[in-house]
Amino acid sequence: MNHLLKMLDLSPEEITEILNLADQLKYEQKHGIPHPHLAGQTLGMIFQKASTRTRVSFEVGMYQLGGSALFLSANDLQIGRGEPVQDTARVLSRFLDGIMIRTFAQSEVEALAQYGSIPIINGLTDFCHPCQVLADLMTIREHKGSLEGRKLCYIGDGNNMANSLIVGGLKAGMSVSVATPAGYKPDPQVLAFAAAYPGFTWTESPAEAAKDADALYTDVWASMGQEGEAEARKKVFAGYQINSELLQAAKPDALVLHCLPAHRGEEITDQVMESHPEIFDEAENRLHAQKAVLVKLMKRG
Numbered sequence: 154m155n156h157l158l159k160m161l162d163l164s165p166e167e168i169t170e171i172l173n174l175a176d177q178l179k180y181e182q183k184h185g186i187p188h189p190h191l192a193g194q195t196l197g198m199i200f201q202k203a204s205t206r207t208r209v210s211f212e213v214g215m216y217q218l219g220g221s222a223l224f225l226s227a228n229d230l231q232i233g234r235g236e237p238v239q240d241t242a243r244v245l246s247r248f249l250d251g252i253m254i255r256t257f258a259q260s261e262v263e264a265l266a267q268y269g270s271i272p273i274i275n276g277l278t279d280f281c282h283p284c285q286v287l288a289d290l291m292t293i294r295e296h297k298g299s300l301e302g303r304k305l306c307y308i309g310d311g312n313n314m315a316n317s318l319i320v321g322g323l324k325a326g327m328s329v330s331v332a333t334p335a336g337y338k339p340d341p342q343v344l345a346f347a348a349a350y351p352g353f354t355w356t357e358s359p360a361e362a363a364k365d366a367d368a369l370y371t372d373v374w375a376s377m378g379q380e381g382e383a384e385a386r387k388k389v390f391a392g393y394q395i396n397s398e399l400l401q402a403a404k405p406d407a408l409v410l411h412c413l414p415a416h417r418g419e420e421i422t423d424q425v426m427e428s429h430p431e432i433f434d435e436a437e438n439r440l441h442a443q444k445a446v447l448v449k450l451m452k453r454g
Contacts, residue, residue, distance in 0.1 A: 156266045156273045157446050159259070159281045160320040161346065168290065168325055175291050175438070175445035182217060182441070189219025190448045194250040196220060198276070201227040201256040202378075206413065206439050207276045207284070211253055214444040220250070220451075227256075242269035251451045257378065272450035274443075279378070280340060282313045284446065285412050286321040288438040293327075293368050295438070296408055296431055301326035306366035306403065308332045308359045309393050309420055310386075311339035314372040314412055319347050328352030332362035334389050359393055363402040370410045371395050371420045387419065396422045410435050 154167050163171075181188050196215050198208065208224065215222040232241045238261055245252060246269040254262055255276035266273040275283055294300050305322040307315050311333040319339060322329040329347070331339060335357055338344065347353040356362050363369055374390040375383040395409060409421075409429035413436055417423045426432065 154449055157283055157450065158262055158266055158273065158275050160283045160286055160317045160324070161281075161342075163283075163321075163324065165324045165326070168287070168321065171287055171442065171445045171449060172291050172294060174448060175287070175441045176295075178444045178448070179438070179441040187219075188217070190452045191215065191250075192219035194220040194451055195248075196222045196447070196451075197225055197245055197249040197252045198222055199225045199227065199230065199232070199252060199254040199256070200276075201254075202277060204255055204276070206436055207253075207255055210439040210443055211276070211447075214440055214447060218444060218447060223249075238264040239268035241265075242267075246270040251447070274446060274450065278313065279376075280313055281317045281320075282412070283317055283321075284439065284443050285314065286317040287442040287446065288435060289318065289370070289410055289412075290321055290325055291438045291442050292410065292431060292435040293408060295434070297367060302328075303367040304328045304330065304365060305368050305370065306330045306332070306362050307370045308362060308395060308399070309371045309390065310374055310376070311337045312372060312376055314370075315339045316343045318370060319343050319353065323347060323350045323353060328354075330354045330356070330362040330364075330366065332356050332359040332393065334393070337389070359399055360402045363399055366403040366407055368408040368410055369395055369400070369403055372412055373414070373416050374420055390420070394420055394422065395425055397424060400425065 198211055212222040242265045251272040253274040253276045257279050259278040259280035262275045262278055305327045307318050316339050319329050374386045408431050409425055411432050415421055417426055
């Protein structure tokens with residue numbers, strides 16, 4: 154494991170190793186046990202998309218690991234003014250020990266890894282969100298004790314979260330059901346991967362997908378960059394809401410998860426948000442899962 158570019162690149166064993174290390178680091182942090190695995194190292198954080206959880210969790214994570222993090226807005230970098238990504242990758246590799254990038258195109262993340270000489274972490278692209286899914290799997294395992302044989306249900310837009318949850322869930326031994334409108338399916342590359350797993354199902358029916366689920370998951374109907382489609386999407390996705398009625402189809406003790414930020418009253422009701430605090434355990438676990446990724450990729454020796 155040299156980079157974290159997408160869930161498709163990780164083996165089931167690597168996912169388990171990251172989750173186990175995340176559990177250990179969380180325990181140490183909660184009990185005041187120092188773990189300066191990255192003392193003296195610097196992570197560059199390139200943001201072409203705004204963020205709350207990604208920026209704060211990576212910055213705090215590097216501090217707790219003994220290193221430091223630099224916030225690099227695309228507006229402040231020459232890459233935002235047309236410098237080729239291969240030049241940026243080579244230069245930043247001379248200054249930094251690792252790069253986390255949150256951007257639009259998956260190809261930009263892949264190019265940084267191709268031309269740079271330091272670990273690259275995908276903090277989010279339009280194709281996938283591996284850091285979030287590692288935190289999600291950590292949260293499910295934390296609450297349910299295991300992932301193997303559990304059912305994960307995703308309802309909403311077939312976006313980067315759907316793509317990553319399908320791959321991560323299936324590789325972790327879960328069955329995965331997805332409900333999206335017909336015109337909003339997950340990426341064809343992901344559907345081709347999932348076709349090899351008998352535990353994967355896609356449907357247009359949220360109730361069918363949610364049947365006997367151990368965890369229900371949703372995301373906003375219009376992601377960053379899709380603001381102009383927001384009103385049209387509200388009509389398309391009107392029946393794709395996690396609410397008390399849909400919860401009746403899942404197991405009685407089903408978790409509810411959301412990568413946040415949430416648009417309460419759209420993809421999830423306020424009542425469900427307030428009655429499922431595991432959503433905020435999930436948000437916290439971004440810190441611990443990402444620290445595990447940082448250690449796996451950047452620890453020397």
